[in-house]
Structure formats: C-alpha cells, structure tokens
Amino acid sequence: MARRPRGKLDLDPVTVRKARALARKAGRPIVDLAQQHTTVSVERATLRMAGLGGADGDGIPWANRLLDTVRADVGLEHGVALPVWDALVRGEAEDLATLAQKAGAGSVRFRLPEGRDATRARSAARKQVGAGLKRIDARRRERERMVRKHGDAPRTPWIYLIVATGDIMEDIPQAQQAAREGADVIAVIRSTGQSLLDYVPEGATREGFAGTYATQENFRLMRAALDESSAELGRYVRLTNYASGLCMPEIATLAGLERLDMMLNDSMYGILFRDINPVRTFVDQRFSRQVHARAGIIINTGEDNYLTTADAVEAAHTVTTSQLLNEYFAKEAGLEDWQLGLGHAFEIDPDLPNSFRMELAHALLARELFPEAPLKWMPPTRHMTGDVFRGNLLDGFFNLVGSLTGQGILLVGMMTEAVVTPWLSDRDIALQNVRYVLNATGDLHEDFNPAPDGFIATRARQVLGETVDLLEAIVDDGLLAAIADGTFGLMxxxxxAGRGLDGVARKAEAYFNPASELLEEAQ
Structure with missing residues (x-):
C-alpha cells in the first residue's frame, strides 16, 4: 500500500514534532532566565503604560529620569512600581509627571515600602497600569472595527513596502502614495543607530539617517495618515515599525497605545547584529511580545539577516532553527499563530546552478512547517549589484517564489537596493513588478506540487534534518553557548558582554511589576 503524502513536501511528521520539541527544550532555560531578571527598559515601559510621557529640556524622557532616580535610591531588583507608587500614595507628588520632574530635580527620595504601605502602593500601581492596558485593549478593538468598516487587503500575500526619509512629514505623503499604488503594509524603518539609544526620543522628528526615529508622536502622525488612506481606498492599511534594540519593551508599549499593526521583533537580531547583551535582549523580548499579544500586533522576525552574513545555502538550517525558536518564544509569551510573521529570505547567489529551485525548497519548507503563520518573505539584497535591470528581474523571481509558495507578507524588493535610497519612481516600478506577478499567477500555489522525490522536496527534507541536528546540539550545550559560538549569522x-548589560538586574524575592502581573494573568 502506497504511503500517503504529507503536504507538498511529504515531510515526516515525527521529524517535525521532534524539531518543535527540541526547540521547546532549547528555549525553556531562556524563558526561565527572562522570568528571573528585569531591565531598565521593562521598568520604563511600565511607567509609560501608566501614562508617563514627555521629556526634559535636554530631550531625556521623564521615564528615564524617574527610573534612574529610583534605581540610585533603592536599586532595580525590586522593580520601579513599589517605590514610585509609594511616593505617590504618600503625597510626594500629585501625579507621575510631577513626581518625575521632582526626581529629575533631585527633590524627592524613594524607599521600599513594607506592610500596609507596600499593599497600598501595589494596589495603586495595578490600578494605574491596568488603565494603560485598557487603552491598549481599546486600540485593538478600534483596529477590528476599522477592518470591518473599510475592508481588508483583497489578497495575500500582503504587499509590504518600506518608507523612511528621516523626516516624518515627508514620510507621510510617500506612505499615502505607496498605499494608492497597492501597498497593504507601510513600514517606517528607524534611523540608523536608534536601536543603541537607551531612551526613546520624544516628539515628531524631521531628521534621521537612512530612516525616521521611532517616537510616540511619529507613530500617532503616521497612523492618522494611514487611517485617512484606509477611508480613501476602502481597505485597511497597516503600519509597521521596529520593537528592537535597547528600548524594545517601551516601543512595544507605545505601538500598542498608538495602534500599530506590525512590529519587527526578533529574539536574536539585536544580539547578533547590534551587539546587545543576550540576557538584556531575551528579557526585553519576552515582555515586548506579551505586549504585542495583548495589542493584537503581528510580529516580524529577522531570520533573513542571517543570510546577509552567512551563506544562504550552507546556513539554510540556521534560519529554520531560529524560526522554530522564535515560534516557541512567541507562543510562550501569548502570541497566536496569526501573529507570527516568521522571517526568511531570497538570498542565494543567483549565479549558483539551481538557485531558484533551492529558493523554492526553502520557502516551501517554511510554509509547510508554519501553515497558519503569515510568513514574512524578504527580497534579495546581498547579491544586488547596481544593475537595476538585473535587480528588477531578480525581484520578479522573488515575487514568483512568493506566489508559488503562498507567503503571507511580501516585502517589496527595490532594484536600487544597496545603491541609493529609493525614489518614489523606484517604488512605483517595484510595485508594478509585484502587482504583475501576483495578478498574473493568481492562486498558482494551489497548482504547484513538486515531485515527491525531486530536487525541491529532497532539499527541503535535508534542511529539516540539519535543523534537527543543530537543535540537538543546542539542547546539549545551551542556546547562550550557541550564540556565543557564532552559530547564527556567524556572529x-x-x-x-554586549551593550545594555548594565541595565539588567536579577529580581529580588519581593520584586513587583504590575504590568508583568497583568500581562501574565491575561495569557
């Protein structure tokens, strides 16, 4: 009796289950580590969730000023909430903003309350932070109402386009025009270096390098502009930014408050490509993903970046390994399948024989391993040469793989990638390329079935097998050791070591954070 095929690649379900079990086993110690520590950004995010905004005359946010004073007086290991709300209950200031200003001026001192004082501080903190979470809940319901009112993108994959001039006032008309040309998701990439700032800039920004600063006001302005576009076009236009770097939890909180729809949020990107301390990253990542889960935000992970530093053929299994780890960390934090925009990319050297077939194998493997996830498919960048005609053709092949394998989110490739910041005309040509391929192929993925023992299926099973081998090694040695050894992206x-380590503290026995408690209770 013939064996019944399992999916288009006939993946062995026992092997798939084993890979996921190994990912859980490798990831569990990292979750334990995250639960045992806090960071300055987690504590500042708690203050922001409670409504603390604004900055002093030097542009340093009041959240930073208040946290720094509390830390100097009583340490970080107990959390910021007890000392802060104890001071408010005692009448040191009438509200958080005034307390932060007094802290910045050095006119208030903090203590760790005990007994009834601690009980009153906990109650007040939970009430105020809970009100912030309710605002995030309201923004999620608002998104759902707008999707029902205006409709959603008429097809998948969603067309995802990057806009970022450095000037939010210039970004807005470019984003609106991109939506008119067919973009379903607008990503405003951040100014170079913002991920290494241990504070979130304040207000609307008019200058940035290769991107625009992620601030609450910039979020608000772009969200309002895309709401106008949604009404104009009769479909809800989604907004993306970056919850990564040293302020990942705070930016995630601001995104929830301003109704962003997607956030770049990868478990290891900041470690590998920004040299941010691994413990700091994993602690911040877990809190930020809990916020994303509550806000109904889709995350985009960054496995595509591994293939810009490592060979896309030899390192293909590291992408799959990271996807499985990202899936585990995301679900443990409360995210659902529909929120997992797991990343992968079209980065094999096009001069390599059978490169297109291998790209198909890798993309289809991801699609079949994560059938309910809106995978984020990234265009070629590493092998763009400046030949715009070749680049546009290569992007067309990338778009074709996206159609053949049923990707969920397709980032628009630019023929001028790595040459110049794209002009509006470049984006228009790139969008024409996407529209042509997707319209011409329609639901071609329904008809595409590679031969069971052919090149594509064999390559996919090979990558899955190498993934299991790597996960077994990670379970034996530990994920932190694997990262230290350069397993991912050769970093x-x-x-x-790494940036931000001084902002990490091991939790004391009496640690209290109302945001963490409320987010955990909601899972």
Missing part, C-alpha cells in the same frame, strides 16, 4: 556574542 559570536557571549552572554556576559
């Missing part, structure tokens, strides 16, 4: 990042 070696030890757990006791």
């Amino acid at each position: 070696k990042r030890p757990a006791d």
Whole structure:
C-alpha cells in the first residue's frame, strides 16, 4: 500500500514534532532566565503604560529620569512600581509627571515600602497600569472595527513596502502614495543607530539617517495618515515599525497605545547584529511580545539577516532553527499563530546552478512547517549589484517564489537596493513588478506540487534534518553557548558582554511589576 503524502513536501511528521520539541527544550532555560531578571527598559515601559510621557529640556524622557532616580535610591531588583507608587500614595507628588520632574530635580527620595504601605502602593500601581492596558485593549478593538468598516487587503500575500526619509512629514505623503499604488503594509524603518539609544526620543522628528526615529508622536502622525488612506481606498492599511534594540519593551508599549499593526521583533537580531547583551535582549523580548499579544500586533522576525552574513545555502538550517525558536518564544509569551510573521529570505547567489529551485525548497519548507503563520518573505539584497535591470528581474523571481509558495507578507524588493535610497519612481516600478506577478499567477500555489522525490522536496527534507541536528546540539550545550559560538549569522556574542548589560538586574524575592502581573494573568 502506497504511503500517503504529507503536504507538498511529504515531510515526516515525527521529524517535525521532534524539531518543535527540541526547540521547546532549547528555549525553556531562556524563558526561565527572562522570568528571573528585569531591565531598565521593562521598568520604563511600565511607567509609560501608566501614562508617563514627555521629556526634559535636554530631550531625556521623564521615564528615564524617574527610573534612574529610583534605581540610585533603592536599586532595580525590586522593580520601579513599589517605590514610585509609594511616593505617590504618600503625597510626594500629585501625579507621575510631577513626581518625575521632582526626581529629575533631585527633590524627592524613594524607599521600599513594607506592610500596609507596600499593599497600598501595589494596589495603586495595578490600578494605574491596568488603565494603560485598557487603552491598549481599546486600540485593538478600534483596529477590528476599522477592518470591518473599510475592508481588508483583497489578497495575500500582503504587499509590504518600506518608507523612511528621516523626516516624518515627508514620510507621510510617500506612505499615502505607496498605499494608492497597492501597498497593504507601510513600514517606517528607524534611523540608523536608534536601536543603541537607551531612551526613546520624544516628539515628531524631521531628521534621521537612512530612516525616521521611532517616537510616540511619529507613530500617532503616521497612523492618522494611514487611517485617512484606509477611508480613501476602502481597505485597511497597516503600519509597521521596529520593537528592537535597547528600548524594545517601551516601543512595544507605545505601538500598542498608538495602534500599530506590525512590529519587527526578533529574539536574536539585536544580539547578533547590534551587539546587545543576550540576557538584556531575551528579557526585553519576552515582555515586548506579551505586549504585542495583548495589542493584537503581528510580529516580524529577522531570520533573513542571517543570510546577509552567512551563506544562504550552507546556513539554510540556521534560519529554520531560529524560526522554530522564535515560534516557541512567541507562543510562550501569548502570541497566536496569526501573529507570527516568521522571517526568511531570497538570498542565494543567483549565479549558483539551481538557485531558484533551492529558493523554492526553502520557502516551501517554511510554509509547510508554519501553515497558519503569515510568513514574512524578504527580497534579495546581498547579491544586488547596481544593475537595476538585473535587480528588477531578480525581484520578479522573488515575487514568483512568493506566489508559488503562498507567503503571507511580501516585502517589496527595490532594484536600487544597496545603491541609493529609493525614489518614489523606484517604488512605483517595484510595485508594478509585484502587482504583475501576483495578478498574473493568481492562486498558482494551489497548482504547484513538486515531485515527491525531486530536487525541491529532497532539499527541503535535508534542511529539516540539519535543523534537527543543530537543535540537538543546542539542547546539549545551551542556546547562550550557541550564540556565543557564532552559530547564527556567524556572529559570536557571549552572554556576559554586549551593550545594555548594565541595565539588567536579577529580581529580588519581593520584586513587583504590575504590568508583568497583568500581562501574565491575561495569557
């Protein structure tokens, strides 16, 4: 009796289950580590959730000023909430903003309350932070109402286009025009270097390098502009930004408050490509993903970046390994399948024989391993040469793979990638390329079935097997050791080094954070 095929690639379900079990086993110690620590950004995010905004005359947010004073007086290991709300209950200031200003001026001192004082501080903190979470809940319901009112993108994959001039006032008309040309998701990439700032800039920004600063006001302005576009076009236009770097939890909170729809949020990107301390990253990532889960935000992970530093053929299994780890970390934090925009990319050297077939194999493997996830498919960048005609053709092949394998989110490739910041005309040509391929192929993925023992299926099963081997090694040695050894993206990042380590504290026995409690209770 013939064996019944399982999916288009006939993947062995036992092997798939084993891979997921290994990912859980490798990831569990990292979750334990995250639960045992806090960071300055987690504590500042709690203050922001409670409504603290604004900045002093030097542009340093009041959340930073207040946290720094509390930390100097009583340490970080107990959390910021007890000392802050104890001061408010005692009448040191009438509200958080005034308390932060007094803290910045050095006119208030903080203590760790005990007994009834601690009980009153906990109650007040939960009430105020809970009100912030309710605002995030309201923004999620608002999104759902707008999707029902205006309709959603008429097809998948969603067309995802990057806009970022450095000037939010210039970004807005470019984003609106991109939506008119067919973009379903607008991503405003951040100014170079913002991920290394240990504070979130304040207000609307008019200058940035290769991107626009992620601020609450910039979020608000772009969201309002795309709401206008949604009404004009009769479909809800989604907004993306970046919850990564040293302020990941705070930016995630601001995104929830301003109704962003997607956020770049990868478990290891900041470690590997920004040299941010691994412990800091994993602690911040877990909190930020809990916020995303509550806000109904889709995350985009960054496995595509591994293939810009490592060979896309030899390192294909590291992408799949990271996807499985990202899936585990995301679901443990409360995210659902429809929120997992797991990343992968079209980065094999096009001069390599059978490169297109291997790209098909890798993309289809991701699609079949994560059938309910809106995978984020990234265009070629590493092998763009400046030949715009070749680049546009290569992007067309990328779009074709996206159609053949049923990707969920397709980032628009630019023929001028790595040459110049794209002009509006470049974006228009790139969008024409996407529209032609998707319209011409329609639901071609329904008809595409590679031969069971052919090149594509064999390559996919090979990558899955190598993924299991790597996960077994990670379980034996530990994920932190694997990161330190350069397993992912050839970047070696030890757990006791990297930026932001001084902002990490092991929780004391009496640690209290109302945001963490409320988010955990909701899972």
